[in-house]
Amino acid sequence: MSEGTMQRADQRDDQRDQRDRRAGRLRRVLVCAAAVPAVFVAAGCSSDSGSQDGASAPSPSSSASGSSVSPSPTVQAAAYRKLPESCAVLSKKTLGELVPKGIASGKEGGSNDTTSRASCSWTSLADNGVKGSQFRWLSVSLLRFESDTHRGAADKQAQEYYTKQVQDTKAVDGAKNVTSQPLAGAGDEATVVRYDLKKKEGAFKQQTVVARVENVVVTLDYNGAGLAGEKTPDAGDLAKSAEKAAKEAVAAVSSANSGDNAPSASASKSPSPSEPAKKS
Structure with a gap:
C-alpha cells in the first residue's frame, strides 16, 4: 500500500x-x-403528596388572613325610648305645695329633641306686704341617653352622667354648708344635695335631687328664700318637698314608657345627647 x-x-x-x-x-x-x-x-x-385522596392544596385566598369577617359589635338597647312632657311630670297638687303662687308659671326649656332632653321651671312669689315675700323656684331637667356602639350601653352612659351631675352640684360656686345623702325610692339611684347660697336678694336654701332610672337622669332643683325681711324658709321642709317631687318625676318617666314592652331593636348611631339647657 x-x-x-x-x-x-x-x-x-x-x-x-x-x-x-x-x-x-x-x-x-x-x-x-x-x-x-x-x-x-x-x-x-x-407537591400534592400532603393532600389526602387527591385533594388539591388550599388556595392562598381561602387559607390565611382576612377570609373571615368579624361581626359588628353590639350593645344592649336602651330601656326607655322617650321622655314625658317636662311641664307635666308633676301634679297640680305637688306644684301647689312647692310653688303655690306659680302653678301656672311653668316654662318649658328649649330643646331640639324632646325625646332626648327636656326641662321645665316654675317661679312663685308670695307677697306678704310689709313683712316681705316668700320666693320659690323649681326646675326639673330630664336627660335620656341612647345606646351607641362607640359610647356603650345607654344605662352606663346615664350612670356616668349621674355621678358627674352629683359632683358638679356639690361644687357650685358660693355654696356653703354643703351636704349630700342617698335617696331611696327614686329610680335606680338618687342623691340629695343641700347647701346655702347667699345672694343680694337674700339667703337661699338650695335642694337638688339627682336621680337615675335606667337610661334617664332626672335633676330636680328647688330653692326658697325670705325676701325683704321675710324669714328664711326651713331647709328641712324644702328638702322633703324636693324629694317627694323627684320621686314623682321619676315615676312619670317610667309611666311614659310603660306602653313600650320591648326596647329599641338596635343601638343607635346618633351621638349622645348634650346636657340640658342651663337654668336661666
Missing part, C-alpha cells in the same frame, strides 16, 4: 472516530433532555 493510500485511510479513521464521538455526545444530550420532564413530573406529584 502506498503512502498516499495509507494517509487517506488514516483520515477516514479519524473522521469516523469524530463522528462516533459526536454521536455519543448527542445520545447523552437526548437522554438528559428526556429525563428533564420526568423530574418536573415527579416534582409536580410530590
Whole structure:
C-alpha cells in the first residue's frame, strides 16, 4: 500500500472516530433532555403528596388572613325610648305645695329633641306686704341617653352622667354648708344635695335631687328664700318637698314608657345627647 493510500485511510479513521464521538455526545444530550420532564413530573406529584385522596392544596385566598369577617359589635338597647312632657311630670297638687303662687308659671326649656332632653321651671312669689315675700323656684331637667356602639350601653352612659351631675352640684360656686345623702325610692339611684347660697336678694336654701332610672337622669332643683325681711324658709321642709317631687318625676318617666314592652331593636348611631339647657 502506498503512502498516499495509507494517509487517506488514516483520515477516514479519524473522521469516523469524530463522528462516533459526536454521536455519543448527542445520545447523552437526548437522554438528559428526556429525563428533564420526568423530574418536573415527579416534582409536580410530590407537591400534592400532603393532600389526602387527591385533594388539591388550599388556595392562598381561602387559607390565611382576612377570609373571615368579624361581626359588628353590639350593645344592649336602651330601656326607655322617650321622655314625658317636662311641664307635666308633676301634679297640680305637688306644684301647689312647692310653688303655690306659680302653678301656672311653668316654662318649658328649649330643646331640639324632646325625646332626648327636656326641662321645665316654675317661679312663685308670695307677697306678704310689709313683712316681705316668700320666693320659690323649681326646675326639673330630664336627660335620656341612647345606646351607641362607640359610647356603650345607654344605662352606663346615664350612670356616668349621674355621678358627674352629683359632683358638679356639690361644687357650685358660693355654696356653703354643703351636704349630700342617698335617696331611696327614686329610680335606680338618687342623691340629695343641700347647701346655702347667699345672694343680694337674700339667703337661699338650695335642694337638688339627682336621680337615675335606667337610661334617664332626672335633676330636680328647688330653692326658697325670705325676701325683704321675710324669714328664711326651713331647709328641712324644702328638702322633703324636693324629694317627694323627684320621686314623682321619676315615676312619670317610667309611666311614659310603660306602653313600650320591648326596647329599641338596635343601638343607635346618633351621638349622645348634650346636657340640658342651663337654668336661666
